[in-house]
Amino acid sequence: MKTGIQKGLLILMLLWPSLFPPLLAQERRPGRLFPPEKILVLEGPRDWQDAEKVMDMLGIKKGDIVADIGAGAGYFTLPMAQRVGAEGLVYSEDVQQAMVDYLSKKIETLELRNIRVVMGRPDDPTLPEDSLNLALLANTYHEVGMPLLLLENVRKELKIGGRLVIIDWDPEKESPIGPPRQERVPEDTVIKEAGQAGLGLSERQRFMPYHYFLVFKKK
Numbered sequence: 001m002k003t004g005i006q007k008g009l010l011i012l013m014l015l016w017p018s019l020f021p022p023l024l025a026q027e028r029r030p031g032r033l034f035p036p037e038k039i040l041v042l043e044g045p046r047d048w049q050d051a052e053k054v055m056d057m058l059g060i061k062k063g064d065i066v067a068d069i070g071a072g073a074g075y076f077t078l079p080m081a082q083r084v085g086a087e088g089l090v091y092s093e094d095v096q097q098a099m100v101d102y103l104s105k106k107i108e109t110l111e112l113r114n115i116r117v118v119m120g121r122p123d124d125p126t127l128p129e130d131s132l133n134l135a136l137l138a139n140t141y142h143e144v145g146m147p148l149l150l151l152e153n154v155r156k157e158l159k160i161g162g163r164l165v166i167i168d169w170d171p172e173k174e175s176p177i178g179p180p181r182q183e184r185v186p187e188d189t190v191i192k193e194a195g196q197a198g199l200g201l202s203e204r205q206r207f208m209p210y211h212y213f214l215v216f217k218k219k
Contacts, residue, residue: 032143032183033095033096039072039073039102043073043075048177048208048210049138049139051075051076054076054138054167055079055083057205057213058080058083058136060080060083060134062083063084063088064083064084064133064134065084065088065132065133066084066088066089066132066135067090067092067093067125067132067134067135067136068090068091068092068093069125069136069140069154070093070095070138070140070143071094072094072099073099073103073106074092074106076136077090077103078110078112080136081115084114085114086113086114089114089115090114090116091115091118091125091127093119093120093125094118094119095119095120103117122144122146122150123146124150124153127157128157129156130157130158130159131159132158133158133159133162134164134165135157135158135162136165137166137167138166138168139168139169139211142168142179142183142185147185147193148196148197151164151193151196151197152197152198154199155197155198155199155218159218162217162218163218164194164199164217164218165213165214166190166212166213166214166216167211167213167214168190168212169211170184171185173209173211175210177210178210187212194214199218200216201214201215202215203215
């Protein structure tokens with residue numbers, strides 16, 4: 001006969017998967033999404049992340065089709081729209097309905113015709129395949145719970161030779177703002193995950209005080 005302790009251990013072993021479900025290989029516990037009720041904070045100036053300097057480094061051209069993934073209040077969406085011009089197109093995507101609604105009203109008020117606001121999914125921006133010259137994930141990657149699946153979908157949405165730029169908070173850098181350091185994703189982890197999704201690192205930039213700037217190309 002089994003002792004009471006043996007029976008207890010057997011029950012615990014049977015219940016363990018439901019009590020503590022393992023993360024899939026492509027999953028992790030994401031950081032917190034930026035709260036929509038604080039969206040006006042995203043509209044403020046950023047001396048630590050100059051939008052025009054970022055645009056210069058992205059090298060966006062007139063007529064390009066680009067995506068601002070996790071666009072928030074559109075801090076990068078608007079300068080991207082200026083760079084692509086009337087001949088180009090910007091997909092401004094977010095996964096929070098409140099952010100999408102805010103963006104839609106903002107773009108309607110500004111009467112910008114070269115921006116399409118998109119409600120995406122946490123694992124997929126849901127953009128047309130083979131359509132993008134460039135996709136930008138800025139201040140967003142640490143919030144992603146299924147990075148490989150997201151990156152694989154972004155790769156499908158890039159044209160051959162298209163680029164993905166990931167700008168995110170560096171856990172190696174002290175900063176007075178931004179997510180807690182334990183929620184930030186190390187640069188080497190991003191590079192590894194992108195490589196697994198078929199995106200090769202082509203460039204790094206070091207001009208921002210609190211962030212890394214990584215450029216990947218579709219293989």
